Amino acid sequence: MTMLHRRLGQTGLQVSALSFGAWVTFGNQIGDDTARELLHTAYDAGVNFFDNAEGYAEGQAEIVMGRILKAAAWPRGSFIVSSKVFFGDSYRGANGRGLSRKHVVEACHAALRRLQVEHLDLYFCHRPDPDTPVGETCRAMHDLITQGKVLYWGTSEWSAEEIAAARRFCAAHNLHAPVMEQPQYNLFHRQRVEQEYAPLYDTEPGLGTTIWSPLASGLLTGKYNSGVPADSRLNVKGLEWLRERVSTEKAKLAVLPALAELARELGTTLPRLAIAWCLANPRVSTVILGASRPAQLTENLGALELLPKLTPEVRSRLESLAAT
Numbered sequence: 001m002t003m004l005h006r007r008l009g010q011t012g013l014q015v016s017a018l019s020f021g022a023w024v025t026f027g028n029q030i031g032d033d034t035a036r037e038l039l040h041t042a043y044d045a046g047v048n049f050f051d052n053a054e055g056y057a058e059g060q061a062e063i064v065m066g067r068i069l070k071a072a073a074w075p076r077g078s079f080i081v082s083s084k085v086f087f088g089d090s091y092r093g094a095n096g097r098g099l100s101r102k103h104v105v106e107a108c109h110a111a112l113r114r115l116q117v118e119h120l121d122l123y124f125c126h127r128p129d130p131d132t133p134v135g136e137t138c139r140a141m142h143d144l145i146t147q148g149k150v151l152y153w154g155t156s157e158w159s160a161e162e163i164a165a166a167r168r169f170c171a172a173h174n175l176h177a178p179v180m181e182q183p184q185y186n187l188f189h190r191q192r193v194e195q196e197y198a199p200l201y202d203t204e205p206g207l208g209t210t211i212w213s214p215l216a217s218g219l220l221t222g223k224y225n226s227g228v229p230a231d232s233r234l235n236v237k238g239l240e241w242l243r244e245r246v247s248t249e250k251a252k253l254a255v256l257p258a259l260a261e262l263a264r265e266l267g268t269t270l271p272r273l274a275i276a277w278c279l280a281n282p283r284v285s286t287v288i289l290g291a292s293r294p295a296q297l298t299e300n301l302g303a304l305e306l307l308p309k310l311t312p313e314v315r316s317r318l319e320s321l322a323a324t
């Protein structure tokens with residue numbers, strides 16, 4: 001199936017509708033050979049956006065991705081790579097995290113070194129920083145763009161009001177404004193993308209969305225229905241909080257058999273159906289896939305073929321089942 005491309009909000013950037021991210025896996029859960037196989041599988045399937053962050057495996061995820069990108073030597077125009085700033089890498093000093101001018105600039109330089117690229121296509125503020133005036137962050141991002149180190153900047157998990165405040169500051173001071181957001185979006189987590197951000201999509205400068213955890217960290221595959229498999233991310237050291245969260249999702253676990261039944265009726269699998277549901281929302285610029293093995297990624301990339309079957313009737317059946 002040919003990859004679909006969508007504009008990143010109102011920018012001119014064409015992003016593949018399915019993209020691929022490094023959280024949990026690169027530099028942590030999986031070895032470098034598997035990481036390479038995953039990145040190549042994604043690229044060969046037409047994925048053009050690879051998502052990363054300074055905080056993923058304390059910078060190791062970017063180092064691993066950078067080595068693979070360098071060895072692959074793909075034309076720079078053929079892929080989009082991101083980093084995110086806020087959580088810090090392995091350095092733990094007072095200015096090693098947050099959205100101050102100092103950290104935003106230094107984290108960008110560190111990401112460029114680790115990823116071995118000359119510019120970041122997308123650079124996200126990974127969370128809002130209550131300890132830094134928003135204007136300081138806006139000016140730092142604007143400067144990185146004018147220096148050619150970053151092409152587009154955006155936010156991740158900022159409230160609509162926080163994004164609007166940054167836009168107002170940028171408009172008032174003639175700065176490059178944030179043009180994309182990276183929110184969680186899946187059948188169990190819909191409010192922010194569908195309602196809270198609604199006023200932002202069509203107002204200047206638009207809002208692209210690169211959505212994360214389309215499978216709710218694997219919950220929407222049905223793999224946790226009867227306990228946690230030993231080789232899943234919920235057993236990765238440092239992710240005890242995620243395991244705790246998933247184990248309290250009893251109500252969500254209960255609806256999974258009905259969702260899987262609907263997938264069978266449509267002749268597909270639950271992961272594909274859950275991902276295709278995300279894709280069916282035109283406000284989603286790209287769905288960032290996660291995978292710890294190539295077979296998962298290949299399965300998930302098949303969601304594209306299912307998209308034509310996501311009629312309004314199928315979507316509403318799916319949504320009512322997920323909400324019960």
Ligand code: NDP
Pocket residue numbers: 020021022023024025051052126156157182183211212213214215216217218219221223231232233234271288289290291292295296297299300
């Ligand atoms: P998902 O919700 O899709 O979870 C992916 C995980 O689910 C895989 O690593 C794998 O885990 C399991 N899985 C995937 N496909 C299958 C399958 N077909 N069958 C069985 N299990 C499957 O996405 P992520 O949570 O990984 O998020 C995707 C990306 O989004 C991240 O890599 C990152 O780039 C970004 N992100 C951004 C955040 C932000 O704050 N901005 C936060 C979180 C993610 P397992 O190893 O357990 O099998």
